[in-house]
Amino acid sequence: MSEIVIRAESLGKQYRIGTPERYRALRDTLTDGLFAPFRLLGSLAGKSNGSSNGSARTAASGLAAPNSTIWALRDVSFEVRRGEAVGLIGRNGAGKTTLLKVLSQITLPTRGRAEVHGRVGSLLEVGTGFHPELTGRENAYLSGAILGMSKREMERKFDEIVAFSGVERFLDTPLKHYSSGMQMRLAFAVAAHLEPEILLVDEVLAVGDIEFQKKCLGKMEEVTRQGRTVLFVSHNMGALRRLCTRGLWLDAGGVRQSGSAGECVDAYVASVESAAREETGCFDLAARTDRHGDRRVQMTRIRFRGADGGQRSRFEFAEPFAIEFEIEARDTVRSCFVGVTILAADGTNVIGTHHCDTAELRDFVRGHSYRLSCLFEPNTLKPGLYALQVGLLDFATWDVYDWFYSVGQFAVTDGTGKYGRVSDDRPAFVHPVLQWEWK
Amino acid sequence: MTESTAVETRGVPLTIITPPRGWLRLDLDEVWRYRELLYFFVWRDLKVRYKQTVIGAGWAVIQPAFTMIVFSLFFGVLAKMPSGGVPYPIFYYSALLPWMYFANALTQATNSVVENQRMITKVYFPKILLPVSSVVSGLVDLGIAFLLLLVMMAWYRLPPTLAALWLPVFLLLAIASALAAGLWLAALNAIYRDVRYAVPFFVQFWMFASPVAYPSSLVPAEWRWLYGLNPMAGVIEGFRWALTGHGQPPSAILAASAVGVAVLLAGGLFYFRRMEGTVADVV
Numbered sequence: 240m241s242e243i244v245i246r247a248e249s250l251g252k253q254y255r256i257g258t259p260e261r262y263r264a265l266r267d268t269l270t271d272g273l274f275a276p277f278r279l280l281g282s283l284a285g286k287s288n289g290s291s292n293g294s295a296r297t298a299a300s301g302l303a304a305p306n307s308t309i310w311a312l313r314d315v316s317f318e319v320r321r322g323e324a325v326g327l328i329g330r331n332g333a334g335k336t337t338l339l340k341v342l343s344q345i346t347l348p349t350r351g352r353a354e355v356h357g358r359v360g361s362l363l364e365v366g367t368g369f370h371p372e373l374t375g376r377e378n379a380y381l382s383g384a385i386l387g388m389s390k391r392e393m394e395r396k397f398d399e400i401v402a403f404s405g406v407e408r409f410l411d412t413p414l415k416h417y418s419s420g421m422q423m424r425l426a427f428a429v430a431a432h433l434e435p436e437i438l439l440v441d442e443v444l445a446v447g448d449i450e451f452q453k454k455c456l457g458k459m460e461e462v463t464r465q466g467r468t469v470l471f472v473s474h475n476m477g478a479l480r481r482l483c484t485r486g487l488w489l490d491a492g493g494v495r496q497s498g499s500a501g502e503c504v505d506a507y508v509a510s511v512e513s514a515a516r517e518e519t520g521c522f523d524l525a526a527r528t529d530r531h532g533d534r535r536v537q538m539t540r541i542r543f544r545g546a547d548g549g550q551r552s553r554f555e556f557a558e559p560f561a562i563e564f565e566i567e568a569r570d571t572v573r574s575c576f577v578g579v580t581i582l583a584a585d586g587t588n589v590i591g592t593h594h595c596d597t598a599e600l601r602d603f604v605r606g607h608s609y610r611l612s613c614l615f616e617p618n619t620l621k622p623g624l625y626a627l628q629v630g631l632l633d634f635a636t637w638d639v640y641d642w643f644y645s646v647g648q649f650a651v652t653d654g655t656g657k658y659g660r661v662s663d664d665r666p667a668f669v670h671p672v673l674q675w676e677w678k
Numbered sequence: 679m680t681e682s683t684a685v686e687t688r689g690v691p692l693t694i695i696t697p698p699r700g701w702l703r704l705d706l707d708e709v710w711r712y713r714e715l716l717y718f719f720v721w722r723d724l725k726v727r728y729k730q731t732v733i734g735a736g737w738a739v740i741q742p743a744f745t746m747i748v749f750s751l752f753f754g755v756l757a758k759m760p761s762g763g764v765p766y767p768i769f770y771y772s773a774l775l776p777w778m779y780f781a782n783a784l785t786q787a788t789n790s791v792v793e794n795q796r797m798i799t800k801v802y803f804p805k806i807l808l809p810v811s812s813v814v815s816g817l818v819d820l821g822i823a824f825l826l827l828l829v830m831m832a833w834y835r836l837p838p839t840l841a842a843l844w845l846p847v848f849l850l851l852a853i854a855s856a857l858a859a860g861l862w863l864a865a866l867n868a869i870y871r872d873v874r875y876a877v878p879f880f881v882q883f884w885m886f887a888s889p890v891a892y893p894s895s896l897v898p899a900e901w902r903w904l905y906g907l908n909p910m911a912g913v914i915e916g917f918r919w920a921l922t923g924h925g926q927p928p929s930a931i932l933a934a935s936a937v938g939v940a941v942l943l944a945g946g947l948f949y950f951r952r953m954e955g956t957v958a959d960v961v
Binding site: 254255340341342343344345346347348349350351352353354355356357358359361363364367368370372373377380381384385386389390413436 | 690691692693694695696697698714715717718721722725726729730796797798799800801802803955956958959
């Protein structure tokens with residue numbers, strides 16, 4: 240057995256939520272009048288008196304009263320051995336990113352302790368430290384330095400990085416003239432050539448076109464094969480199964496399960512399936528933060544409707560259903576399209592559809608809202624649980640305005656025959672009714 | 679116990695991560711290990727500062743030069759400030775050099791943490807590099823502006839004296855003052871955004887409390903000791919004296935304000951370090 244490189248003992252991380260005193264602007268001070276400075280001093284003094292030993296009872300109720308606190312991590316203990324690839328699994332807000340931040344020292348834990356043996360490289364975001372005024376070449380060097388690469392190391396790998404990124408021709412162009420896809424490629428190329436002993440990767444690799452995602456996953460596979468230790472957050476269950484040797488399932492800040500990657504993924508998928516039974520079929524997205532893109536155009540709400548027009552998230556196999564999108568334009572944008580991917584529980588992309596396949600492509604005008612509906616044919620998906628992936632992208636460049644890896648789940652059930660057909664045990668995802676004919 | 683300690687065992691760095699407890703140790707070794715990143719931050723500041731400008735680094739000269747002209751006209755020619763025979767342009771420019779360096783370095787250091795908040799929440803590095811890089815990159819502007827001073831001194835036939843050897847001492851004091859105040863303000867700014875708005879005023883008041891527009895001989899003798907507590911008063915008088923021989927050579931008051939700066943700097947270092955552990959959560 241190889242030696243332990245990460246040992247976490249009862250890690251806990253408490254965050255303040257609501258609007259505590261900490262963040263005051265001049266405007267508040269003016270409106271609050273003369274006494275604000277005194278309160279400010281008071282809160283300063285209060286802060287230094289030890290905010291560290293909060294009570295665990297105030298933890299994760301999920302309901303946030305103003306000035307209350309939440310435990311993003313609670314009593315998290317685990318060990319990682321050299322060369323293991325650990326997949327971090329869990330719902331949004333389960334504490335996966337917080338755990339990576341604590342392990343990479345971006346933020347300190349509120350309690351507990353962790354030991355990390357070896358150089359840590361963390362990739363929580365692609366393109367950290369990029370500056371729009373600097374050229375691609377300059378940014379590559381800067382980003383490398385920020386991620387922990389030495390100048391010599393960078394010089395040695397520079398050609399390789401440029402080749403991987405595919406932006407050779409624009410190396411001396413300021414980054415602000417790059418499309419977001421090009422920025423992403425350059426950023427990932429730099430990050431991919433990081434060679435720490437321990438690599439912490441958040442779900443950054445899921446963005447971008449399929450070709451790019453494949454490249455990223457390929458690189459991740461290479462890294463794990465080289466025997467480096469990797470902690471990897473993903474919602475892509477297929478990738479987790481393939482890349483990881485171990486799984487760590489976080490739920491509401493605590494470790495729910497730890498074991499082989501396959502076991503954890505199965506248990507997680509089963510739990511999500513049971514949770515999906517309680518989904519209402521309406522997803523309010525305005526306040527969600529698990530998204531990517533500049534949000535010049537954004538999704539505000541998505542609803543599922545069954546054949547009877549009712550709002551639901553469970554449909555019979557042979558039932559036609561519709562997904563309705565509400566979109567808000569915060570800026571005027573030309574030719575932006577809605578792209579939808581239906582993912583199976585193991586992360587396989589089952590269906591891909593763009594609104595402009597059948598509806599017209601139109602411009603989005605600042606300040607206006609738009610509604611769009613997509614009707615799914617009956618007999619399409621085999622019974623099971625599916626996730627809805629949605630993006631608003633530029634038609635020409637595929638630059639991302641707004642993008643969710645998973646908006647939420649919906650389920651397809653065997654059916655009662657009410658819609659004319661009951662599912663059987665065919666293995667394929669899609670069971671369309673096709674025209675068969677004797678000749 | 680400290681927040682996190684790094685120990686090397688057989689070439690493998692070991693990091694121990696624990697909650698913040700009280701005042702933390704400084705861990706200047708770590709800053710040394712990250713010196714290359716400091717270099718990159720300075721390089722970035724310099725690259726970005728004059729990108730897409732026509733005059734470029736010329737701005738480093740234009741700002742003090744125009745201020746010098748305005749000061750010479752209004753405070754010099756019109757208000758007849760006593761300059762002890764030193765030509766007004768030299769009298770003002772030699773004071774504006776350290777002052778403008780200090781004011782810009784302080785302002786940039788104050789904003790450095792907030793401006794890089796995105797980076798701070800996404801990757802680990804000693805945050806202290808940010809204000810330090812602001813203070814260091816300002817030196818380049820100072821160097822460029824200094825060239826004009828040499829030209830002016832040649833024009834007025836004012837050869838530098840041996841006193842000029844004192845310049846590095848005053849410069850060091852200016853750097854330390856900017857860093858000391860910058861560390862405190864940068865840490866406070868991360869938590870209270872009021873600081874960002876207060877600093878320009880603060881800097882303006884500080885200028886009037888320093889002998890930029892007037893010689894310190896105008897300050898009544900009984901208040902001199904209080905005035906001397908302002909380290910920039912010592913720095914600016916020192917610059918003038920070292921370059922033109924005007925005013926008093928450095929005295930005990932300068933030593934006292936140097937001690938004051940050292941205390942402020944040490945406090946700033948500890949306060950900033952203390953803030954580092956939580957900055958990613960509040961910034």
